[in-house]
Amino acid sequence: MRVAIDTQPGGTGPNEDWVAGTPTLAVVLDGLSTAGLETGCQHGVPWYVAHLGSQIVSALAESNTPLTVGLASALERVAALHPQCDLSNPGTPSATVAILRERQGFLDHLVLADSPVVLDGHQGISVITDLRVDQILPELKAEVARHETHTAGHKQALRDLVTAQRETRNTTTGYWVAAADPEAANHALTGTVPVGDVRAAALLSDGAACLVTDYAMSTWPEVFTTLRTVGPRGLIDTVRKVEATDPRGQRWPRYKSGDDAAVAFCQW
Template sequence: MQVRFASEPAPDRQENEDTAFHAGPMVGVLDGVTAPEGVNTGCRHNPAWYVRRLSAHLSEAAPAATAPSLGDSLAAAIDMVRRDHDGHCDLGNPATPAATVCLVRSTGNRFEYLILSDTTLVVEHGDDVLALTDRRFSDVVAELDRLHPVPGAPMGSPEFLSWRDAYFAHKYQLTNTAGGYWVANSVPDAAYHAMTGSFPTRGADGVRRAALLTDGVSCLVDLYRRMDWAALLDAISRHGPDAIIQQVRRTEESHGNGAGTGRRWKRQDDATAALCTFTDDPG
């Protein structure tokens, strides 16, 4: 398995809340969950710190000779990050730093995957290209938008801040709960609610290529409708992950302030893409 990846912060940010890694047979992309300004997280750490620590612990465990399931690996890494807080943070706060996760692992004749929240995995196997993502988060957002319509008041106004507080209070009630959505934060059990599965790496139906994407890159398809998943996978393969991120930036700029795109809190986003290409050797 050959791997290339790139990660870039949004142009208006100093710190990247995404990350990507390749360790042994495992590849991952993580996207830190940004709490809106003014929301108390109960933690002295930020999402960028969280994704760095989580990816570091996943990388340390990846080359193990007797590897557990991807769910076990993620649960153990989340528990290790809990200890990294060193007792100084309120990890029961629902706004505690968190991340969406996509992990893949090539072992023997199988290509395993784990997807938690709104990262996307695009897989070419045989003659098919499939896009896999955890839709529970988008389902929750759609329901919250229905129950808490955005007021016409400007950002920062008392009416807007009151709406924001109600919106996020309801969102956090649905975080890491049955009937809501699951994300990596301080709850190791969340790892066992991820989407998981596998594909063969050999034969007519074997995996040829796979791309792991944060929503800062998958937006080219599911938000901006600039291409379909097969075309996105081709573009990353042909031009590389860095080039696809630059295409994202040009697309974001062409939409000005983000009006009509569905991006309420930010016009531009951190962007990360990893490409896995398989040769005859599945390792």
């Protein structure tokens, strides 16, 4: 497997996405926004995703380890790296996870929350994604969408949404993301396909996938054409050009003008 990667911050703040590629593994993590609220952690989201990503790669070095077992192990290892922080805080640093692994003629995939794994197969496109987060708190999301980005109303609506999300995050009635509790790994969506069925694959944080899922300015086949011709950086540049036409989020209401974006593009 050949993996091309790139990640770029969406604004002037630190990048809270993380991506890695090895000859057998691609990983994309998207750290969840804290909206400036208390987290109980002195390290921050960029620290969290860098350590979680590194521990996922390490935990999956043994190719027969199931992806959920590797993810649970990585979550435990990262939690053990900062016992001095309050890991029971509902705002403890957290991230979406997308993993693709090649193993003896097969591709194993895992998604936890809304960073999709997209397979460009001989039978067509398959989008593997976990949209449980989209199904909760519709009224608060609508309130965020009502405001242009960079306004005080938008900032307050986003804080209200994140505060409410924290109450349902990693509970049986809410949605699951990678955070301090390894139990989240058991709620990831996993599957396996023969590698021979797939021409290419892409793992994307929602800051890149939004080109298709939110803006509808591209189709998945067009995304694969872009990735083949100009690579992950070219795809992220395309997202930024589209966002620049709507800097205040009027056409496409969103949490930020531009979100951090990460892409891993896998070919055989």
